[in-house]
Amino acid sequence: MIKLGIFDSGLGGLTVYKTLRESIPCADILYLGDTARVPYGTKSAATVTRYAIEIVRYLVDREVEAVVVACNTASAYAMDTLRKTARVPVFGVVFPGARAAVKATRNGIVGVVGTRGTVASGAYQRAIEKLSPTIKVHASPCPLFVPLVEEGWLEDEITHQVAQRYLEPLIAEKVDTLVLGCTHYPLLKNVISKIMGDDVVLIDSAEETGFKVKDYLACEDRLRERKPGGDQFEVTDSPSRFAEVGRIFLNRSLENVSQVNVTEGDEVDGSDL
């Protein structure tokens, strides 16, 4: 049995979980959503990196054999630090997404949408340039996409208008490939695709990452096990809203979500204020 850890700032990583669950049915998967500190997309590199380190430490202590950083912002800011220091392999979502975009583009003009943090970090831009220096990359932050998804307004007229405003500059740049650089965005695929048009290829970093982790594990005999692996969902805030909104991502109810503590030296009470 292989035990994999996935983490995200909150719910979005469930899109990565879904691909991993489908492509590696025999793996035990431990999913950690940092819902007490979500979102990461508006926070600084230093803070996001600190949170990511705390969580990877927690997952390694729980004996996972590899960690998937499902959060684009954490991948964008913290991958170098995590890779250098963790005792297990760490996979991010940025590189697989970048590689798929390089393969997909025909005119050499790629768009990237993501949180403020992901776009500001320049991580996708750098990864694409490393793979193919001649490709032009245009990136746009879309801060309202996450709250719109969490509101459940997936095919809404208002969402359409917001998306149009964010995407127009990318259409003007004639991108023929668009990286959905945030795990919430695949839920807006229909709206985004309507605006970008059929000729623009949408890259789902979550999907690409699932494939990459499977590739990495391909030589493991244990992958051939027939017994399906188990799921554990853990969050740092109360499980109820995670379970509720998780339904938007997985089309099924999430049971047995438990609350855990990933920081040290806690147990705050108000007795000595």
Add this chain to the structure above:
Amino acid sequence: MIKLGIFDSGLGGLTVYKTLRESIPCADILYLGDTARVPYGTKSAATVTRYAIEIVRYLVDREVEAVVVACNTASAYAMDTLRKTARVPVFGVVFPGARAAVKATRNGIVGVVGTRGTVASGAYQRAIEKLSPTIKVHASPCPLFVPLVEEGWLEDEITHQVAQRYLEPLIAEKVDTLVLGCTHYPLLKNVISKIMGDDVVLIDSAEETGFKVKDYLACEDRLRERKPGGDQFEVTDSPSRFAEVGRIFLNRSLENVSQVNVTEGDEVDGSDL
């Protein structure tokens, strides 16, 4: 000289700061924005209360003589705990807002808008009922208002449509008074007022709280000092975005914002993952 502490999950409390600064010019004000864990509005009562306790402890250690909980969600969830345990007076925004609404309503039907957490807590509903049991209260969460304000889309057509959708049920209930139960919402006053109509009184909890703290301090001789007090702005994440978006709230640039740590046992590094 009187030293006051104000805290909020992030930037929104600057609306409360503004009123306090204007009404008590001689006070030293220490503002703490918990930007490393913002927002509170989507988080659970237990988590928000834990954060509020940590911050009040931090402010009391910094020798403030009173604490103003500028965040509606923290006021809604944590006031009882904070009041019972803190060594200094603690003021929330919920009660002043509720009292102003009770005074303002003519038909006895009051609306409340706020975050998911504030509305779910029922804090405004209980406070209004306590003051006047015959008043009917209708509350609506407006989760997209905060991201719209932080995007700077204050008088935008999209914001107008979002507000219309959130407010229509309150119009149908014929509310004649609407409590803006989140410190970000006064920045949408123009849009909200256009939709609700001129006959609906908008209650700004931030303003009301400023008046209440001034009332409380009114008997203090020190209030008559002529020398203007100083401001300190502190945040738990990087100061740059706080300073930038703070401009939307204060119409002036924020200087000397510093980053602090309000939790104990920190200093995370990646050396032992």
